């Protein structure tokens with residue numbers, strides 16, 4: 001399995017969209033756990049890095 005690279009501030013797509021219908025999440029915290037925020041409704045969730053990497057699909061927009 002290829003390793004996914006992402007960094008703080010990236011907007012990423014998950015395998016499953018948020019119930020609000022948006023599938024673009026911003027990475028707002030990096031560490032042992034990753035916190036992402038839904039760009040549609042502002043809801044944020046924290047996931048262990050391993051689970052996040054399994055659920056993430058791709059980077060939509062890289063942070064500058």
Ligand SMILES: [Zn+2]
Nearest residue numbers: 018020038041
């Ligand atoms: Zn949402």
